[in-house]
Amino acid sequence: MSETTDLLRDMAERLFGDGCDKAALAAAANGEWPKALWTQMEENGLTNALTPENAGGSGLSISDALLALRISARHAAPVPFAETLLASWLAAGAGLVAPAGPLTIAPASGVDVPALTKRDGGWRLSGRARRVPFARDAAAIAVLTADGAMPMVALVDPKLCKIENGKNLASEPRDDMVFDCDLAARDVAKAANGVDAHTLRLFGAAMRANQIAGALSRVLDMTVQYTQERVQFGKPISKFQAMQHNLAMLAAHSAAANAAADMAADAAEKDMDELAIAAAKTRCGESASVGAAIAHQAHGAIGFTQEHMLHFFTQRLWSWRDEFGKESDWALLIGRSAAKAGREKIWSDIVTA
Amino acid sequence: MAQLNFAPPPPNTEATERLRGEVRGFLAKELAGMSAQKRASSWGGRDPDFSRKMAAQGWIGMTWPKKYGGHERTALERYVVLEEMLAAGAPVGAHWIADRQSAPSILRFGTEEQRQFFVPKIAKGECFFCIGMSEPDSGSDLAATRTRAVSVEGGFRVNGTKIWTSGANAAHYMILFCRTDQKGDDRHAGVSQFIVDMRTPGLTVRPIYDMSGYRQFNEVVFEDMFLPTSALLGNQGDGWKQVTSELAYERSGPDRFLSTFTLLIEGFGMLANRVDDRAAIALGRIIAHLMTLRRMSRSIAGMLQRGEDPATHAAVVKELGTSLEQEMVEVMRLLIDAEPDGSSNNPYIAVLAHTIMSAPSFSLRGGTREILRGMIARGLGLR
């Protein structure tokens, strides 16, 4: 670990720890924009982490950016951090300058791709995108569309679009959008070489894998602490072997999620290796399911309440495991590619991923 | 606080990948024509000739000092050899224990004389070891050992019985765990380990057949067996410290998640071009787990190389790894329409039968699932 990485880790822990107390998380779940937290993130150079320094960003490595993202998820930060990273990465790759403020991307989910056509020295974008994260809060949406077969990035002001508010299980905005707007030539450009809808989905999956790892590590800490405090039958429930074994499995799944998220971060940093990211999202999704279930069981009824913090994390885990491809989607890709490679090559593909 | 951090594993280098190529070339030649069912035995398959050939390549004792016949290569290079062997189903069982834990223990705790005598022989693939820990009344509760070594002139006299000793009939030596002093308040005190020549008078090996009819393991009985003082491994009374320091080596390797890899490969072979979506999802998920486990296991190899003691991490890898191996059997069964039959000519059907019958042992040998979960819980500070 380099020294900058250590500094970044400390800064992010402090920033998100301070900015994500229970009141802040509850307010965000009620639809309030967490302005103070976002300003802190901007001032500390997190929001433009993936914008190169010469374009005014902080130019972090992808793996450092994903580390900061993982820490934000450890605190259930109710902000479009992943989405802003994705959008600024898309924009910077296309040579576009995104406005200040929170950003998001489309498409994030489903098969719809808004269509792009040339019009009067500019462009026209039309079509739909479903469940766009934080669309209502975004200063701009980086839409990955296409001019014929050429992947293009369009920066769109959400005020030009029809937005129908929706949300995921954790009440994070997931808005349906209708695009039918004219765009200036300067807001549309070819995507960076090799970047297409699949790459965006891969990077999104790598982000969600890291968020799952972060949130689950917090769930583990909370559960260990709770079982040491809660007394039944005259002793802390952590002293019962059945509880210890369940917590051991929670820890094992949390460790596996962290390792898988690291694998995704390495791949995103290096070459967006499809197999590594697919495996990471599959593995993290499974950890999310098993881990959340164990945590709720260990917390008893109190963990089932709005009053308790646990749900801020488990509801995110239940949402994030489905976003940018759920376990079965990515496992399907891995299985098909193994079948195509054939039995002789399965092992060498595992090793080179 | 409770987090178990698996640091990034050391990266592959040109040297590791060149080595990988050499191992694959060697295996293609040495394993040509080996049946799938034999490959499915994984590190349970013993072939002393194969072990000697591996040794001749410098692939046993890879990380040990050259002056003891080792090759001073990195933990990661060793890892490459191990995982390639396991993925191919090579019969590495004869030397596996000696390479994985006996020689490392001798190097760490043994006298200079013991190091010079045993380690070079092990590295040459000429000296195999077995583990004498379990007893009829002492399984998970290792400290309950009843085998006793009593001080006599010039050494010790040993009485007792070891059981489930894998490969005792083929091994040259055993590392014997037993009690050397009266049991006191500290049940972990007063135990020691000895290096026992399997030809020592008073030592008898009796076969125990597993439920498939294989001679997997044995009973080893000691009747007034005399051991010279020089057979003591390290200091008298250090037995507990010694066995617990082996755990990370014993539990973290690729042998804890690749021992059913042949089943996966034969399953793909059987399905051939009939991998439908349901099969692709189920098999893809297994591969995702394997890739993650491999990263965790390689991370531990890095920790061991740095001299850390990742015993809890190793318990996590073994528990997740053996659970996956056992689950893999169920996944394959439900995907492929075939009934397991060990005598079938169809490689998948024969391997499935073999794997179903060996799977229960994965979460017993080397520490049971329940014991591992207890260890992880201890690592979390719950006990």
Ligand SMILES: Cc1cc2nc3c(=O)[nH]c(=O)nc-3n(C[C@H](O)[C@H](O)[C@H](O)COP(=O)(O)OP(=O)(O)OC[C@H]3O[C@@H](n4cnc5c(N)ncnc54)[C@H](O)[C@@H]3O)c2cc1C
């Ligand atoms: C194929 C195979 C090869 C082996 N090879 C060797 C070898 O080479 N050398 C050697 O020394 N041993 C060997 N063993 C033995 C192995 O280490 C033991 O089987 C293991 O330690 C468990 O001991 P046991 O079988 O006596 O079961 P027990 O300890 O009696 O356990 C029975 C059940 O009770 C559970 N249990 C026990 N204690 C607790 C507890 N405190 N909390 C919760 N549950 C508990 C166990 O998890 C298990 O489910 C081998 C075993 C197998 C199956």
